[in-house]
Amino acid sequence: MKQLFVHDFRNAAAGLALAGLSACAVPAGKVKLPPVPAPESRVAQTGIASWYGPGFHGQATASGVIYNQYDLTAAHQTLPLGSRVMVTNLNNGKSIEVRVNDRGPFAKGRIIDLSHAAAQSIDMVGPGTAPVRIEVIEAPYKIHAIRASLDYTLQLGSFAQLENAQQMRDRLQQSFSEIAIVPTQSNNGTYYRVQLGTYSNRAAAEEKARQLAQNGFSVIIMEK
Template identity: 40%
Template sequence: MKCSNLSTLMLSVFLLSSCSSGPSGRYSQHEDSAPTRLPTESELRSAVPVHEPISPQGNRDYRVLGNNYEVMDSAVGYVEEGYASWYGNKFHGHLTSNGEYYDMYSMSAAHTRLPLPTYVKVTNLNNDRTVTVRVNDRGPFHPERIIDLSFAAAYKLGMLDSGTAPVRVEAINLKTPMRVEDQSAPGSQSNYHIQLVASSDINRLSQLKRNLPPKFQEIATTEKTDGLHKLMLGPVSEQKSYDLLEQIRSSGYPQAFRVKAAQSQTDTPDAVQQN
């Protein structure tokens, strides 16, 4: 994939209006902006769909900016074409509609009506690039836009410079197997990590690690990428990763997601310090 020049990207963001339209009183920024770095290779991996219960938050009908929105009972069979936008720094670290924390480097998205969470495949109709994202937020509250993508997802689709792009959004039905670009080929022994949270403060992650149940503390590690520390569990086999993901989400980390473990020794996570 061709990488956009970061300086061009930053200039484009300042020239464009905010991609996410919605209430802004609780945010420190008035307008949205791009981060100071591009996504890493590991952050550009599509979300891997897993069976999840409907979130206890964010799934009731609601009203925003004078408009009423009815949340769909099911995402089965959902396909829609329209325009996608993306959101970044302004919302990074703030709570999403289903009570998780928005990470602009995760493969996530916002939608006005889909149940939370829902996994969808998004195709940029301008270049046929695709990405699988996990919908965990509400928006975009802007006419003619049907989905708001994370910064990483928008970068992978090649739509950062324009700010918006025509897309096709297709819900993934987990009742039937679906090939995902990041899933391992049959017979492979690839391992996975479960990412719990990301922060620039390693001491915060150490405290979070100490508060984990003992069975999770034993496999807790951190990975540092461009100054950002990530608290992770694993690595574990692909088969075990699904059960581990469900366990940690039900233990108070509903925002946790799977990440394929790095293959090179230089990318192996370091153990979290106890003090």
């Protein structure tokens, strides 16, 4: 599981029953991944592609890279960021190689968002969408199948001591039913993440995060 993005929701009026528990930030470890050997057959996915352009140009992507609509890039919900994929427009047979550097699309029924340049190269800017086949050329680590979508959870605390995580869980269980403690290894040892719920899309996770923020929680939205 990896952190997707942080909602730094802190409410000055947070008079919750969680006072006294000090959450510890989990240090980010650096991971160097080995090169992936070429697969015997490419992992593939078929579905509807869309594209995104001027409204997002110049904004940060999920990978931290600034989105440039003139680069050959794409957004995918589950493929590892940095993956290279071949996208083929099934209406005309035209293909383009792109690098996944963002998350999306979040419209129902779509599997990939192409940059304007990538969409233009396979003649789908005008129509806006097209049926495509995605083939993974290279990924940061080996994948056996492309997941259609991600699930999300909300992290409400992270503790170096299991007892503190258990105290937070016990208090939260007075109001919420789906609370879990997830041990996570870091360079500095084991941390215990207190997480709430499972959400099938980011919009639902964000809505719940906003509700929690109004009650003073600091919420981190996580991919499961």
